[in-house]
Amino acid sequence: xxxxxxxSHGVSxxxxxxxxxxxCAYPITPQTHIVEDLGALVKSGKLxxxxxxxxxxxxxxxxxxxxxxxxxxxxxxxxxxxxMLFMAEAVYNASGLGLPIVMTxxxxxxxxPINIWNDQSDSMSMRDAGWIQxxxxxxxxxxxxxxxxxxxxxxxxxxxxxxxxxFILTHAIEGINVPDQKQVDKFLPSFVPRQILxxxxxxxxxxxxxxxxxxxxxxxxxxxxxxxxxxxxxxxxDFKQIFGRDSGGLISTFNVDDADTVIVxxxxxxxxxxxxxxxxDENIGALTIRSFRxxxxxxxxSALKNVKRVVVFEKCFAVGxxxxxxxxxxxxxxxxxxxxxxxxxxxxxxxITRKSLHKLFKDAVKDNLEVVTFLDxxxxxxxxxxxxxxxxxxxxxxxxxxLRDGGVVSAAKTT
Amino acid sequence: xxxxxxxxxxxxxxxxxxxxxxxxxxxxxxxxxxSNSLDSGHRACQGCGEALGARYxxxxxxxxxxxxxxxxxxxxxxxxxxxxxxxxxxxxxWIHSLFGNAPAIGTGIAAAMKVKGREDIRVIAQGGDGGTTxxxxxxxxxxxxxxxxxxxxxxxxxxxxxxxxxRSSATPGGxxxxxxxxxxxxxxxxxxxxxxxxxxxxxxEIPYVATASIDRLxxxxxxxxxxxxxxxxxxxxxxxxxxxxxxxxxxxxxNLARLAVESGIWPLFEGEYGEITSVTNIxxxxxxxxxxxxQRRFAxxxxxxxxxxxxxxxxxxxxxxxxxxxxxx
Amino acid sequence: MFQVRIxxRGGQGVVSAAEILxxxxxxxxxxxxAIPSFGSxxxxxxxxxxxxxxxxxxxxxxxxxxxxxxxxxxPTLFNAIDVFAGLSKNGYLLINSKRSIExxxxxxxxxxxxxxxxxxxxxxxxxxxxKRPLPNAVLLGALAAVTGVIQIDSVAEAIASxxxxxxxxxxxxxxxxxxxxxxxxxxxxxxx
Numbered sequence: 023x024x025x026x027x028x029x030s031h032g033v034s035x036x037x038x039x040x041x042x043x044x045x046c047a048y049p050i051t052p053q054t055h056i057v058e059d060l061g062a063l064v065k066s067g068k069l070x071x072x073x074x075x076x077x078x079x080x081x082x083x084x085x086x087x088x089x090x091x092x093x094x095x096x097x098x099x100x101x102x103x104x105x106m107l108f109m110a111e112a113v114y115n116a117s118g119l120g121l122p123i124v125m126t127x128x129x130x131x132x133x134x135p136i137n138i139w140n141d142q143s144d145s146m147s148m149r150d151a152g153w154i155q156x157x158x159x160x161x162x163x164x165x166x167x168x169x170x171x172x173x174x175x176x177x178x179x180x181x182x183x184x185x186x187x188x189f190i191l192t193h194a195i196e197g198i199n200v201p202d203q204k205q206v207d208k209f210l211p212s213f214v215p216r217q218i219l220x221x222x223x224x225x226x227x228x229x230x231x232x233x234x235x236x237x238x239x240x241x242x243x244x245x246x247x248x249x250x251x252x253x254x255x256x257x258x259x260d261f262k263q264i265f266g267r268d269s270g271g272l273i274s275t276f277n278v279d280d281a282d283t284v285i286v287x288x289x290x291x292x293x294x295x296x297x298x299x300x301x302x303d304e305n306i307g308a309l310t311i312r313s314f315r316x317x318x319x320x321x322x323x324s325a326l327k328n329v330k331r332v333v334v335f336e337k338c339f340a341v342g343x344x345x346x347x348x349x350x351x352x353x354x355x356x357x358x359x360x361x362x363x364x365x366x367x368x369x370x371x372x373x374i375t376r377k378s379l380h381k382l383f384k385d386a387v388k389d390n391l392e393v394v395t396f397l398d399x400x401x402x403x404x405x406x407x408x409x410x411x412x413x414x415x416x417x418x419x420x421x422x423x424x425l426r427d428g429g430v431v432s433a434a435k436t437t
Numbered sequence: 438x439x440x441x442x443x444x445x446x447x448x449x450x451x452x453x454x455x456x457x458x459x460x461x462x463x464x465x466x467x468x469x470x471x472s473n474s475l476d477s478g479h480r481a482c483q484g485c486g487e488a489l490g491a492r493y494x495x496x497x498x499x500x501x502x503x504x505x506x507x508x509x510x511x512x513x514x515x516x517x518x519x520x521x522x523x524x525x526x527x528x529x530x531w532i533h534s535l536f537g538n539a540p541a542i543g544t545g546i547a548a549a550m551k552v553k554g555r556e557d558i559r560v561i562a563q564g565g566d567g568g569t570t571x572x573x574x575x576x577x578x579x580x581x582x583x584x585x586x587x588x589x590x591x592x593x594x595x596x597x598x599x600x601x602x603x604r605s606s607a608t609p610g611g612x613x614x615x616x617x618x619x620x621x622x623x624x625x626x627x628x629x630x631x632x633x634x635x636x637x638x639x640x641x642e643i644p645y646v647a648t649a650s651i652d653r654l655x656x657x658x659x660x661x662x663x664x665x666x667x668x669x670x671x672x673x674x675x676x677x678x679x680x681x682x683x684x685x686x687x688x689x690x691x692n693l694a695r696l697a698v699e700s701g702i703w704p705l706f707e708g709e710y711g712e713i714t715s716v717t718n719i720x721x722x723x724x725x726x727x728x729x730x731x732q733r734r735f736a737x738x739x740x741x742x743x744x745x746x747x748x749x750x751x752x753x754x755x756x757x758x759x760x761x762x763x764x765x766x
Numbered sequence: 767m768f769q770v771r772i773x774x775r776g777g778q779g780v781v782s783a784a785e786i787l788x789x790x791x792x793x794x795x796x797x798x799x800a801i802p803s804f805g806s807x808x809x810x811x812x813x814x815x816x817x818x819x820x821x822x823x824x825x826x827x828x829x830x831x832x833x834x835x836x837x838x839x840x841p842t843l844f845n846a847i848d849v850f851a852g853l854s855k856n857g858y859l860l861i862n863s864k865r866s867i868e869x870x871x872x873x874x875x876x877x878x879x880x881x882x883x884x885x886x887x888x889x890x891x892x893x894x895x896x897k898r899p900l901p902n903a904v905l906l907g908a909l910a911a912v913t914g915v916i917q918i919d920s921v922a923e924a925i926a927s928x929x930x931x932x933x934x935x936x937x938x939x940x941x942x943x944x945x946x947x948x949x950x951x952x953x954x955x956x957x958x
Contacts (some may be wrong), residue, residue: 026792027783043552044545073548077541078579085538085576089509089545092532097545115534188825195785195800197792219530219546221505221558226525228510228533230517293825376827420520 029161034059036165039206043095050105052188053128053289080105084112091121094218103130117152122175130188135421139371141337144192154182155315157288166269179216182247272318287335298379322354332359337368344394367397472499480518484687486677497661511539511564514599537572543587549581563590566607567597581641594679606632611738619737642711643670650676652694684733696728701752723748774839779902784815789924791819803951822940864890895940907941911948
């Protein structure tokens with residue numbers, strides 16, 4: 023049914039439709055509305071046969087999830103930012119143990135400095151932990167991909183993170199088609215665990231593995247993600263059959279067939295990018311990575327094979343090197359002559375505007391870009407701080423200096 | 438069934454057997470059909486107190502539940518010596534996740550059992566003192582506060598033994614560990630630190646809290662049995678000497694556990710919903726020196742009158758606080 | 767696409783306003799997108815919200831830089847923020863105030879024809895109908911009257927869906943009162 027609702031609310035409805043059995047909740051901006059909604063659904067009885075547990079930290083949240091999933095219950099949790107790091111040990115543990123937990127990440131930056139707004143640093147910090155990482159472009163996909171996520175997770179016996187831009191998607195209210203229970207039940211059968219803690223058939227889970235076997239166990243984890251490269255598009259096809267929408271798969275493309283230049287990105291920024299691309303005349307297309315882990319090397323290489331240059335636009339970066347996504351894209355394009363530019367934007371919630379994108383596009387097609395560009399960087403502020411640090415040993419806190427330099431909020435010109 | 442009064446004074450031997458008792462009053466350990474939840478083949482040190490404590494406790498719980506227990510184990514000696522890949526010595530369903538999250542894993546398993554309508558399957562979460570009083574403390578308190586239906590058992594050998602004998606918040610004043618070495622007149626572990634988790638558990642007012650010791654099997658089993666009769670959060674801390682970490686002879690493990698109780702160092706009590714319901718009397722008080730002498734970790738203390746008095750003062754305080762010498766009905 | 771930017775202070779229902787507006791458009795079968803401002807919304811702090819309305823799916827997610835309609839729920843904001851930034855030359859401006867533009871001291875900041883600028887005593891209307899100084903629904907009624915981008919009936923239905931019961935009813939009354947007032951004003955001008 024088509025509804026005009028907040029992204030978070032769409033997610034909670036989608037999760038509820040998947041008949042989760044255990045939900046563990048620890049609140050952190052911007053995921054709070056999701057866990058609050060789910061709590062209300064359980065309390066009101068609308069979501070039946072579900073234990074909703076208020077835990078004392080994110081570490082506890084995912085740990086409770088590990089326990090319940092290992093005991094055979096379909097399990098869900100959500101986090102963001104600092105919370106992701108607080109549960110980091112459990113994140114690796116969940117994938118190492120092969121537990122099909124589904125977790126929403128309301129993408130938010132990681133401090134210091136503390137910042138509650140959107141970027142993708144949190145998901146990226148766990149990119150190598152062995153979880154499947156799916157990024158959604160809008161709230162319809164957010165709903166659809168959560169449903170696909172449970173199926174992917176349980177088929178592979180691997181946990182899945184559904185990543186959605188904090189505030190931009192979680193708090194946006196837009197038209198979302200929420201599926202009905204019958205459709206979801208048809209698509210997602212009950213959870214049949216690959217391993218289960220059961221007194222009838224006792225097993226030990228989580229033993230120490232020494233040098234003689236650790237490599238093989240880890241290799242198999244790698245293989246499983248590669249298997250996911252085939253499974254994710256298949257499940258998307260199955261989803262399309264029942265729900266009529268193409269919400270998932272590994273990548274999506276926009277005007278790449280004849281393009282010389284392609285912008286590669288993830289998440290909600292593609293909406294603004296498409297608008298901006300439609301407003302200009304250059305031969306530029308866009309590619310959105312929907313599955314970041316496993317990383318679709320072949321699909322990306324194939325989609326971009328005739329392109330001259332690629333601009334990877336990401337809301338995160340590897341301090342000291344440059345783009346994270348860009349590096350992965352370079353791997354996909356290795357051996358080709360395609361120029362790869364790394365653009366880092368939207369950090370800490372900085373808006374990405376058509377105006378900035380137009381300038382970026384113009385520079386890109388002329389190859390007038392540095393290898394690494396920070397979009398909309400306030401160069402004068404940065405230069406002043408660097409100068410200050412050179413001149414003073416006790417130059418103060420960088421964050422505070424930059425904020426002070428930014429000045430007070432500008433007032434309307436009333437005279 | 439008649440109640441057979443047998444008083445036995447175990448002089449000279451440390452037998453915990455009970456051949457003099459009627460069959461129904463014998464311990465679980467004395468029965469052939471005990472589950473051996475922690476089966477032979479594990480790799481514990483000779484004389485490991487924890488291996489005893491874990492087997493005693495889990496076997497009792499299995500008896501009480503008709504063999505329907507799932508265990509969650511923290512990282513530590515118990516986890517390591519029971520599951521050397523590719524073997525396991527656990528005969529019940531068992532999971533090891535991380536060092537600090539065993540209580541939360543227990544919470545998750547209990548929630549799954551509830552939602553599946555299988556609350557007949559009970560959950561035990563367990564770990565050593567390191568995983569319980571320190572790194573797992575947040576999760577433990579969370580589990581207590583929610584009153585999740587989990588029995589948490591802490592095997593307390595007063596240090597991080599698995600990683601080479603380092604200090605935990607359960608390490609007593611004066612003890613030598615790798616991170617609290619006695620130097621000159623300075624004690625090993627400092628005296629004004631440490632955490633009493635059984636009392637903290639009492640402060641959470643959970644249904645059942647108890648301390649136990651591997652020196653008295655009947656008492657330990659009775660406490661686990663009592664714990665299993667409650668629903669909600671329960672906590673038992675079992676005193677388990679570690680010959681390697683304590684520098685004591687493996688054959689002395691059970692004796693040391695007894696001396697800890699009889700000196701007042703390790704008070705045995707039970708509590709329900711925040712109030713103490715029973716205390717075990719010290720039958721014949723021994724000076725702490727007798728308990729400390731067989732342990733090389735206290736060699737420094739025994740030679741230092743000031744530190745020895747400090748340890749005696751702790752024991753005396755326990756005796757006073759828990760009324761361990763008063764006549765019980 | 768029609769873009770509305772709403773300025774106010776925390777506690778004045780700025781975020782709800784954008785949501786209700788988006789629901790009103792949805793009720794009319796349009797595509798709409800409401801985005802709250804992402805500031806730390808303490809009571810009294812300046813907040814902004816955005817609403818886009820279009821006949822086709824909305825892909826754009828940047829903050830509204832060039833609003834077609836600007837609603838200012840709190841006139842004390844003029845000295846705090848540049849609320850007029852980007853206001854389209856063909857745009858509408860609705861301000862919650864009993865006073866005139868000159869009295870508010872913003873005459874030099876606005877470059878819109880008079881019929882596109884409306885001062886609405888929204889707080890007073892709200893106090894009268896809702897008994898609380900919440901001007902958001904009132905200003906939506908005014909927006910319907912002045913721009914026609916949504917119908918007053920849709921606004922009413924949207925308010926009812928978000929605030930069922932008496933609160934909803936009072937807000938609807940307040941919105942309709944503003945709608946009548948501004949439509950009446952329109953008509954008066956036409957006959958001049």
